[in-house]
Amino acid sequence: MPILAPSDKALVPFVSVENMMRLVHRIGIEKMLTGLADYIAADFARWELFDKTPRVASHSDVGVIELMPTSDGEAYGFKYVNGHPKNTKDGLQTVTAFGLLADVDTGYPVLLTEMTVLTALRTAATSALVAKHLAPKGADTMAMIGNGAQSEFQSLAMKAVLGLKTVRLWDIDKAATRKAARNLKGLGLNVVECDSAEESMEGAQIITTCTADKQYATILTDNMIGEGVHINAIGGDCPGKTELAPAILTRSDIFVEYPEQTRIEGEIQQMEPDHPVTEFWQVLTGAAPGRTSDRQITLFDSVGFAIEDFSALRYIRDHIPGTDCFLDLDLLADPDDPRDLFGMVQRATP
Amino acid sequence: MPILAPSDKALVPFVSVENMMRLVHRIGIEKMLTGLADYIAADFARWELFDKTPRVASHSDVGVIELMPTSDGEAYGFKYVNGHPKNTKDGLQTVTAFGLLADVDTGYPVLLTEMTVLTALRTAATSALVAKHLAPKGADTMAMIGNGAQSEFQSLAMKAVLGLKTVRLWDIDKAATRKAARNLKGLGLNVVECDSAEESMEGAQIITTCTADKQYATILTDNMIGEGVHINAIGGDCPGKTELAPAILTRSDIFVEYPEQTRIEGEIQQMEPDHPVTEFWQVLTGAAPGRTSDRQITLFDSVGFAIEDFSALRYIRDHIPGTDCFLDLDLLADPDDPRDLFGMVQRATP
Structure with missing residues (x-):
């Protein structure tokens, strides 16, 4: 039981790796690949509308961590992705990724999801x-x-x-x-x-x-x-x-x-x-x-490209309602009175 | 029960708003503010070491969504933060935020956390x-x-x-x-x-x-x-x-x-x-x-500034072990064989 039940506005649906795999099977992998291709085609067809910020890369001797943001004016999405070729010899993935979709009108996140499996799907759908x-x-x-x-x-x-x-x-x-x-x-x-x-x-x-x-x-x-x-x-x-x-x-x-x-x-x-x-x-x-x-x-x-990730995030957002393939995360603070953040913290005293 | 229990490498500790408030009370708010000030001082003292990427802003008519990344060469952090002044009239926050810390050596995330409460604390600690x-x-x-x-x-x-x-x-x-x-x-x-x-x-x-x-x-x-x-x-x-x-x-x-x-x-x-x-x-x-x-x-x-968020993320990473103030999220795909992502998805068939 949460100490204070947050309002639904403060909850962000999260799709874990396990739930992404469950969603793939629930939808069917071929149907999902076709659906993703449709979403990507729809976004490519309105290409000029997108804010095409270049990816922001942080390089080190052993790899890179990148943020790939984009927006169509209604939704904003970004993907976090790393590339570390040396990882495989330590039993880790070369690339891991997750992504987020937010509502441009409020700035509130509306989806957080794994994107390692999802990126494999969107890359194939794009090809x-x-x-x-x-x-x-x-x-x-x-x-x-x-x-x-x-x-x-x-x-x-x-x-x-x-x-x-x-x-x-x-x-x-x-x-x-x-x-x-x-x-x-x-x-x-x-x-x-x-x-x-x-x-x-x-x-x-x-x-x-x-x-x-x-x-x-x-x-x-x-x-x-x-x-x-x-x-x-x-x-x-x-x-x-x-x-x-x-x-x-x-x-x-x-x-x-x-x-x-x-x-x-x-x-x-x-x-x-x-x-x-x-x-x-x-x-x-x-x-x-x-x-x-x-x-x-x-x-x-x-x-x-970031728009393909954006299309994939849109697809997931549109296909999880009514399923049990996500978990609501209490990611955003939501005090009753926005000026009273401190009071919210105080009232959480055990 | 998860369908496939992911390895601990694939799990990312997540601190929700509720758990951040519990952590504040567990540590004590004044002790936490002092601790945050110490972490910020330590990072400011090695200022030149940081990768000071400018924040990446996506502006709309009604607000802004920003990503604020930074790295000290060992850890990489970023904060997602929005600013939507009109939100308050709809009962939403003007600013919401969350953040992530990752290991530069592997690119793997090591902490995902709410940052609305945490930003209020780090801003005060900096002042x-x-x-x-x-x-x-x-x-x-x-x-x-x-x-x-x-x-x-x-x-x-x-x-x-x-x-x-x-x-x-x-x-x-x-x-x-x-x-x-x-x-x-x-x-x-x-x-x-x-x-x-x-x-x-x-x-x-x-x-x-x-x-x-x-x-x-x-x-x-x-x-x-x-x-x-x-x-x-x-x-x-x-x-x-x-x-x-x-x-x-x-x-x-x-x-x-x-x-x-x-x-x-x-x-x-x-x-x-x-x-x-x-x-x-x-x-x-x-x-x-x-x-x-x-x-x-x-x-x-x-x-x-992004380094203050980075210090705050470091502080949380160092202070959650041994507490029950976080939840492990299955955010990263972790197939036994990195080349066999498809096999991992297939084996998740219900």
């Missing part, structure tokens, strides 16, 4: 949304290069959003491929374990790269990429971390979330600062063309 | 710490002008940290003065209710102004301020909001937290951008003089 618009018509086979934490989410989102039938897995670590294949078993995809990157790309119209290399790596070389494919490049997402040979970038039409950020963090950090790119939201609104020919190579240089 | 160094020797009487939510905390911190004996209350709203006097009754201070600002300043060596006026106001005019006093100006804390006549600023030696911020938000927004000020941390380390004569007017132009 699938983009591929749906840019991949060649009838694309049903994907090479999934890098079979780490994102790979199953990517595969399932492509199935849910654009009807992917076959995923061809490859990883430098065979155990990762086996793990992904095991996880994807029975989920309605034809799963093929491959022994090389080249093999994984046989017959694939979509090529997703999501490897964990920290240094400039060349996961894809120029001669590996044929005409007409869509490349979904997830892993090149911070300064010094890229996966594609520059020659591939030169041959591709490149689509990005937010150029200011992608030029620093994405594959295109390898190119001149004025290398032409298309902002994906303009494809969605019709302001810019997407795929224009069968022979074109389209490349989504994905780094993850 | 008292500064007054202890700048007020004339033997100061034992304070004029408390503006008897809103901060006034009792200010009074009690001055008692705990520098031995204040008498507080002389005044507010344009007599009901606020009566509320403050009632709350302070029996706490060991001689409390005097006054009928004018002038009356409140009789015999006072410390003058604290903390009014809620949003516009440029003149709570103190030049002729009201005699020699040798210490002015603790709390209320002038955002652009367009000041309390003191410029002539008082001209006659005073002005001490600030962080000039870059104070010149925008503090009383000195009324002065030229190069008006001389002393950074208070330099007084603490001996790098700059504090009070140098009995006749000098010292002025603390307080706006509230």
Whole structure:
């Protein structure tokens, strides 16, 4: 029993990791991925309305902690996310995240949620949304290069959003491929374990790269990429971390979330600062063309943007009412008389 | 029962408003104010070590939402705080706040806490710490002008940290003065209710102004301020909001937290951008003089700085172990195999 029952205005719904997983199962993971893609599409379509503050990063020798805020004028959201590559050797996550949504009109938080699971879902939903618009018509086979934490989410989102039938897995670590294949078993995809990157790309119209290399790596070389494919490049997402040979970038039409950020963090950090790119939201609104020919190579240089997190927070806010997948937290002080905070504290004397 | 018991690494201690009030009573409010002043002094003394990122503000027509991050290289902290003056007419708080502390080495959060009550405590502790160094020797009487939510905390911190004996209350709203006097009754201070600002300043060596006026106001005019006093100006804390006549600023030696911020938000927004000020941390380390004569007017132009919140977060982190004043939140995903986030989600199937 609380000492003083706070008013409902002072309570903030909190979605723990456990409850996020329960919510995923309650909704159904494919339905949730499709729903997230819809929310992201809706927010990308009103791109110009958003306050696009750059992320605020605090760097140390071993990692980075970032706050990624944004607002559409009605809701305000931010994500806390860290990146510590050395964590895995101590049994910790490289990346953990949580997020908050608040009401712009009052400044009161309306949702606090884990975002490690949610970020995996929104990243996959974004990739699938983009591929749906840019991949060649009838694309049903994907090479999934890098079979780490994102790979199953990517595969399932492509199935849910654009009807992917076959995923061809490859990883430098065979155990990762086996793990992904095991996880994807029975989920309605034809799963093929491959022994090389080249093999994984046989017959694939979509090529997703999501490897964990920290240094400039060349996961894809120029001669590996044929005409007409869509490349979904997830892993090149911070300064010094890229996966594609520059020659591939030169041959591709490149689509990005937010150029200011992608030029620093994405594959295109390898190119001149004025290398032409298309902002994906303009494809969605019709302001810019997407795929224009069968022979074109389209490349989504994905780094993850605050608006995608915002869409994910909105989705969770809209889908928890009526469920038992959240806990009300007494996060905000709410004295009866706003001038009498001290009296509220005094009256809490045991 | 959780579906999957998360490891302790994935749990983040959370201090709710209720538990913060319980912690205040468990420790004792005066001991807590003194302890907070000590933590703030310790952090001000190593000022140069801090990453002093400016706050990130998201403005709307009706208010502002801010993130205030900082780091000392070992811990990283931020505060979420809003400011919505119109909220009070809807029975909501103008300001609500919560904060987070994380481990820089891993990026993992180690504390999530309400910060509405905690901010009131740290603001008062900061004022008292500064007054202890700048007020004339033997100061034992304070004029408390503006008897809103901060006034009792200010009074009690001055008692705990520098031995204040008498507080002389005044507010344009007599009901606020009566509320403050009632709350302070029996706490060991001689409390005097006054009928004018002038009356409140009789015999006072410390003058604290903390009014809620949003516009440029003149709570103190030049002729009201005699020699040798210490002015603790709390209320002038955002652009367009000041309390003191410029002539008082001209006659005073002005001490600030962080000039870059104070010149925008503090009383000195009324002065030229190069008006001389002393950074208070330099007084603490001996790098700059504090009070140098009995006749000098010292002025603390307080706006509230991220390092004070950081000190407060550190204090709470250090004082909750062994108490029942927190709840462990399952905020971070913690799969056994970091690459197997999807498997963790799958295994949570009911």
